[in-house]
Amino acid sequence: MATSDDARSNLVRILTCGSVDDGKSTLIGRLLFESKAVFSDHLRALETDSRKHGTQGEQLDLALLLDGLQAEREQGITIDVAYRHFATRKRRFILADAPGHEQYTRNMVTGASTADIAIILVDARKGLLRQTRRHTLIVSLLGVRSVVLAVNKMDLVDWSREVFETIADRYREMASGLGIDSVTAIPVSALTGDNIVERSKSMPWYSGSSVLATLEELPIYRDDAESGFHLPVQWINRPNADFRGFSGTVASGAIRVGDPVVVQPSGITTVVSDVVNPSGSTDSASAGETVTLVFTDEVDVVRGDLISGASTPAESADVFQATIVWMHDEPLLPGRTYLVKLNTRTVTATFHRIKYLIDPETLERVPADSMSMNDIGVCTFSTVRPLNFQPYRSNRTMGGFIVIDRHSNATLGAGMIEHSMRRSENIQWQDVDVDKKARSMLTGHRPCIVWLTGLSGSGKSTIANALEKRLFASGVRTYLLDGDNLRHGLNHDLGFTPADRVENIRRAGEVARLMVDAGLIVICAFISPYEAERGMVRSMVGTDEFLEIFVDTPLDVLEARDPKGLYAKARVGKITNFTGIDAPYEVPTNPDLRIDTTTSTVDVSAEAIVDVLTSRRIIDT
Amino acid sequence: MKSGQRGLADHLGSLEAESIHILREAVAESDKPVMLYSIGKDSSVMLHLARKAFAPGPIPFPLLHIDTTWKFRAMYAFRELMADRYQVEIVRHVNQDCVERNINPFDHGSSMHTDLWKTEGLKQALDLYGFDLAFGGARRDEEKSRAKERVFSLRSANHQWDPRAQRPELWNLYNARHSPGESLRVFPLSNWTELDVWEYIRAEDIPVVPLYFADERPVVERSGTWIMVDDERMRLEPGEEPHMHRVRFRTLGCYPLTGAVESDARTLDEIIDEMRSSEFSERQGRLIDHDGAGSMEKKKQDGYF
Numbered sequence: 032m033a034t035s036d037d038a039r040s041n042l043v044r045i046l047t048c049g050s051v052d053d054g055k056s057t058l059i060g061r062l063l064f065e066s067k068a069v070f071s072d073h074l075r076a077l078e079t080d081s082r083k084h085g086t087q088g089e090q091l092d093l094a095l096l097l098d099g100l101q102a103e104r105e106q107g108i109t110i111d112v113a114y115r116h117f118a119t120r121k122r123r124f125i126l127a128d129a130p131g132h133e134q135y136t137r138n139m140v141t142g143a144s145t146a147d148i149a150i151i152l153v154d155a156r157k158g159l160l161r162q163t164r165r166h167t168l169i170v171s172l173l174g175v176r177s178v179v180l181a182v183n184k185m186d187l188v189d190w191s192r193e194v195f196e197t198i199a200d201r202y203r204e205m206a207s208g209l210g211i212d213s214v215t216a217i218p219v220s221a222l223t224g225d226n227i228v229e230r231s232k233s234m235p236w237y238s239g240s241s242v243l244a245t246l247e248e249l250p251i252y253r254d255d256a257e258s259g260f261h262l263p264v265q266w267i268n269r270p271n272a273d274f275r276g277f278s279g280t281v282a283s284g285a286i287r288v289g290d291p292v293v294v295q296p297s298g299i300t301t302v303v304s305d306v307v308n309p310s311g312s313t314d315s316a317s318a319g320e321t322v323t324l325v326f327t328d329e330v331d332v333v334r335g336d337l338i339s340g341a342s343t344p345a346e347s348a349d350v351f352q353a354t355i356v357w358m359h360d361e362p363l364l365p366g367r368t369y370l371v372k373l374n375t376r377t378v379t380a381t382f383h384r385i386k387y388l389i390d391p392e393t394l395e396r397v398p399a400d401s402m403s404m405n406d407i408g409v410c411t412f413s414t415v416r417p418l419n420f421q422p423y424r425s426n427r428t429m430g431g432f433i434v435i436d437r438h439s440n441a442t443l444g445a446g447m448i449e450h451s452m453r454r455s456e457n458i459q460w461q462d463v464d465v466d467k468k469a470r471s472m473l474t475g476h477r478p479c480i481v482w483l484t485g486l487s488g489s490g491k492s493t494i495a496n497a498l499e500k501r502l503f504a505s506g507v508r509t510y511l512l513d514g515d516n517l518r519h520g521l522n523h524d525l526g527f528t529p530a531d532r533v534e535n536i537r538r539a540g541e542v543a544r545l546m547v548d549a550g551l552i553v554i555c556a557f558i559s560p561y562e563a564e565r566g567m568v569r570s571m572v573g574t575d576e577f578l579e580i581f582v583d584t585p586l587d588v589l590e591a592r593d594p595k596g597l598y599a600k601a602r603v604g605k606i607t608n609f610t611g612i613d614a615p616y617e618v619p620t621n622p623d624l625r626i627d628t629t630t631s632t633v634d635v636s637a638e639a640i641v642d643v644l645t646s647r648r649i650i651d652t
Numbered sequence: 653m654k655s656g657q658r659g660l661a662d663h664l665g666s667l668e669a670e671s672i673h674i675l676r677e678a679v680a681e682s683d684k685p686v687m688l689y690s691i692g693k694d695s696s697v698m699l700h701l702a703r704k705a706f707a708p709g710p711i712p713f714p715l716l717h718i719d720t721t722w723k724f725r726a727m728y729a730f731r732e733l734m735a736d737r738y739q740v741e742i743v744r745h746v747n748q749d750c751v752e753r754n755i756n757p758f759d760h761g762s763s764m765h766t767d768l769w770k771t772e773g774l775k776q777a778l779d780l781y782g783f784d785l786a787f788g789g790a791r792r793d794e795e796k797s798r799a800k801e802r803v804f805s806l807r808s809a810n811h812q813w814d815p816r817a818q819r820p821e822l823w824n825l826y827n828a829r830h831s832p833g834e835s836l837r838v839f840p841l842s843n844w845t846e847l848d849v850w851e852y853i854r855a856e857d858i859p860v861v862p863l864y865f866a867d868e869r870p871v872v873e874r875s876g877t878w879i880m881v882d883d884e885r886m887r888l889e890p891g892e893e894p895h896m897h898r899v900r901f902r903t904l905g906c907y908p909l910t911g912a913v914e915s916d917a918r919t920l921d922e923i924i925d926e927m928r929s930s931e932f933s934e935r936q937g938r939l940i941d942h943d944g945a946g947s948m949e950k951k952k953q954d955g956y957f
């Protein structure tokens with residue numbers, strides 16, 4: 032992996048981890064204070080606060096600099112990630128402060144996702160705790176390359192070299208077991224400021240740098256140049272016929288004018304003719320920069336595509352193994368579908384199996400069938416469309432994704448792709464057989480029959496059409512079965528005798544039932560004059576899968592409308608067995624919805640049906 | 653040398669890239685975005701970044717100015733200048749309710765004045781135009797409770813901010829999805845500090861309201877800060893006599909509520925030098941923050957930006 036301590040490395044992101052009361056707030060407060068990132072009006076507020084809430088008597092309680100939200104201050108705990116800013120002459124720092132308590136794994140993961148350096152705090156009196164292993168695991172999983180181990184409260188162990196070295200050695204061993212090789216251990220006292228900014232006079236045996244000096248000096252590993260050039264497309268810039276560019280942030284590698292590239296997933300290749308950065312046209316760009324690329328040919332590119340170096344295309348797959356961190360009260364359930372956002376592409380994904388959860392304090396693998404808030408586990412999932420990616424360990428941007436709830440839109444979790452898997456070998460063992468329920472998870476709504484009954488010309492087909500359009504627009508999978516159309520094919524051998532009418536409805540019902548099984552919302556428009564046949568169809572599917580909609584138009588209105596002249600013909604006997612004239616229509620006694628077409632427009636009627644579907648929790652738009 | 657060769661200090665380049673990324677993600681994932689334009693330095697930087705993010709195309713959203721009618725005259729002039737120079741659409745919204753009730757900082761106090769003109773005005777405008785995403789120029793370094801604010805902050809249909817419904821933000825992945833009625837406030841400058849803002853303004857030669865530079869201005873001294881007598885609506889206390897004093901503003905808002913600081917900084921270099929040695933935060937001059945501990949947080953829950 033390439034080191035790039037060049038172009039973009041002086042904006043450095045830090046994560047701090049420590050167990051409650053290890054002195055993390057004090058340490059950060061001191062870093063901010065000593066680097067003059069605290070203004071004196073804030074300090075004055077701090078003096079007042081110290082007297083009210085502080086733990087340091089009349090002294091300034093630097094820890095109080097960090098508390099943000101009132102609710103947290105009242106509970107005396109910090110419950111979210113806070114970002115602090117400070118700068119020295121060498122580097123500008125963004126420090127993510129996540130509370131150390133075990134419930135807050137998700138916050139620490141959030142802070143670690145962008146961190147270049149993690150400061151792990153331990154109390155010299157207590158040494159390594161189970162929490163320390165949790166923090167180190169998270170730092171390792173999220174790919175933070177450098178760790179600073181701050182052994183705090185050295186003042187309380189008589190500045191003992193031995194205490195420090197024992198802790199540092201044990202820690203190095205644990206960290207290297209988790210794949211972290213760069214550990215800088217520093218003995219400090221956050222309270223007195225020893226080795227925070229200046230080298231400590233109390234610990235002359237320590238020859239290394241202070242915490243701040245270390246943060247200024249540590250090399251920053253950011254770009255994975257070996258995985259090649261990758262640019263996830265954010266935005267198509269096409270203001271006029273003369274300019275067509277593709278904008279995004281370079282995820283890795285570098286690009287120059289004249290370089291051949293491939294657009295993924297389409298596979299189309301072309302050549303870069305211009306690289307536009309925020310200052311204008313230039314020759315090249317590299318990881319972390321935001322650019323707009325122009326190509327020599329007119330190629331089709333949409334948001335979510337990936338532009339890669341022609342010789343270094345990203346992997347493409349639709350089944351993956353990933354480490355997942357769950358961040359929401361709603362559990363992760365295998366078989367359920369979610370949205371996955373990787374780079375600028377969002378796709379529907381189904382989680383298949385939780386291979387195991389990782390106990391972050393013992394590192395034991397624990398079997399599980401669901402994941403709860405703050406769980407870390409390894410799962411397999413598949414996506415409806417392939418994703419272009421790189422394994423997370425080689426490239427954070429190309430392998431890190433978030434999991435989004437399809438209905439509430441909440442961010443539920445985060446994942447890091449380990450590798451792709453072959454679909455054929457890995458999908459069949461899923462626990463859930465593909466059944467109605469599974470299909471319904473994929474479509475995002477439950478299936479059902481919407482049965483429109485009513486006299487000829489009452490408006491069934493028109494409303495059915497409007498309803499289908501409305502549902503289609505909100506992504507619901509539908510099919511429309513219309514009595515007239517079915518009579519041209521499947522039912523062309525049937526007439527209008529009572530027996531044929533029953534068979535007509537039976538066949539329509541069977542077709543609708545199959546389609547419900549396939550996961551669709553089947554809209555049926557049939558005169559269906561007999562209560563018994565409507566009941567027969569109702570009984571073919573689940574009780575909550577049949578909605579009877581009575582399209583109620585009075586006969587006199589129909590006879591007045593009569594666009595096809597059918598009623599007139601029936602009245603004079605040219606058509607026989609015509610429902611409402613010389614054949615009976617049994618009015619539904621207890622329909623799920625009655626639509627009065629004399630008072631309601633087509634769209635209002637369709638919307639009324641949507642409301643019923645929504646209130647029955649069949650759809651949720 | 654091509655125009656795109658950069659002389660930008662690299663941390664500014666990184667912050668710029670991050671902000672542009674945020675601007676593009678937000679626009680790509682919303683239906684009707686808008687940028688809150690308050691005429692101050694942060695708005696100037698946001699506008700500059702928005703132009704860059706979508707260049708050579710036009711900025712794909714309008715700007716919205718929630719006008720309290722109590723801004724400095726120099727700010728109104730500057731707004732017109734910007735609209736003209738960059739050919740951007742600036743929608744101006746005035747809370748008519750406040751006009752009718754003649755809400756002003758003298759009779760109603762800073763808190764109520766700000767709440768009705770700004771917070772209520774903003775909600776009205778968002779509802780009126782149906783904007784589902786609004787960019788704001790707030791930075792995390794401004795105030796303690798902002799340090800935990802997300803870059804993409806979700807608001808309920810009645811514009812409320814629920815700390816527990818905020819979404820984790822990992823890597824550079826932002827989730828802008830929302831249900832009808834819900835909206836997002838997006839803060840592209842979240843990770844900038846006041847010093848970054850000034851250094852960037854200098855590096856990129858971004859126009860800002862002249863009030864940021866020291867000059868002789870008619871002021872009165874009130875509770876340790878200088879209030880500029882910007883027009884005849886200013887109510888003087890008995891015995892108060894406006895006099896000329898060399899001051900500048902670190903933050904701009906409604907003139908009777910915005911304190912100036914004594915300063916000789918007439919250029920960007922001097923402002924930056926002054927900032928580096930300053931002991932005071934910019935919010936010191938904003939009377940609104942002094943209403944009580946945690947007051948900003950309360951305002952935010954009510955829908956303040």
Ligand SMILES: Nc1nc2c(ncn2[C@@H]2O[C@H](COP(=O)(O)OP(=O)(O)O)[C@@H](O)[C@H]2O)c(=O)[nH]1
Pocket residue numbers: 049050051052053054055056057058086087094183184185186187219220221222223
């Ligand atoms: N003696 C001593 N006490 C410390 C030191 N660092 C922090 N403390 C105290 O330990 C307690 C917890 O510190 P705090 O910073 O709030 O811990 P946090 O929970 O990790 O943020 C406070 O009473 C601090 O004053 C240190 O280096 N030496």
